[in-house]
Amino acid sequence: MAERGHFPFFDCAYQGFATGDVDRDAYAIRLFVDRGFELLVAESFAKNMGLYGERTGCLHAVCKSSEVIPQVSSQLNRLSRATISTASAYGAKLAATVLQDPRLYEEWLLSMQDMSRRIKTMRDALRDKLVALATPGSWDHVSQQIGMFSFTGLSKQQVDTLRNQYHLYMTDDGRISVAGLNSHNIDYVAQSIDAVVRSSV
Ligand SMILES: Cc1ncc(COP(=O)(O)O)c(C=O)c1O
Secondary structure, rough: OOOOOOOOEEEEEEOOOOOOOOOOOOOOHHHHHHHOOOOOEEEOOOOOOOOOOOOEEEEEEEEEHHHHHHHHHHHHHHHHHHHHOOOOOOHHHHHHHHOOOOHHHHHHHHHHHHHHHHHHHHHHHHHHHEEEEEOOOOOOHHOEEEEEEEEEHHHHHHHHHHHHHHOOOOOOEEEHHHHHHHOOOOOHHHHHHHHHHHHHO
């Protein structure tokens, strides 16, 4: 990035969901800041605060000099005014309350650890069940990937069959939301994937 003079723009939509620790998940951004980059970070609180649909997040601008802050700020205000007029406030107020109250902030950090642990448990459980069913193929990638989603490797045709015949919904490229798996549905999901993979080999 430095060699080619690129301007970094980070899309941070799942902070805390990869490792369970917001600081560890911010490693890449801090590395760039430490190396002297100016950069932008688009941060979403949709997932890590469960504020889907509230359009809650923020844009961080890291500048080398505090003198440029008024200019950056006025440009962002102009863009925001022209595109969305007024940002929705409800979710932002909830996020600000959690981030500014030490007790709520601690609780939020702990619930993120729970959430990322649960996701990891579900990844391992899905992999183990597919292995136990001897579903054709290798499934280690399901537990090796990190974060809320998993690329299963299922084809568009297999995804269509899962959607139409088993009512399992995922994106056409085979990406599933691991957060949607739980102890009540995981057997059904594994058995359905097994049946569809077998019928197409
Ligand atoms: C990588 C990534 N960036 C951004 C978003 C959007 O976040 P928001 O819903 O806060 O606009 C998502 C998910 O919806 C995402 O997966």
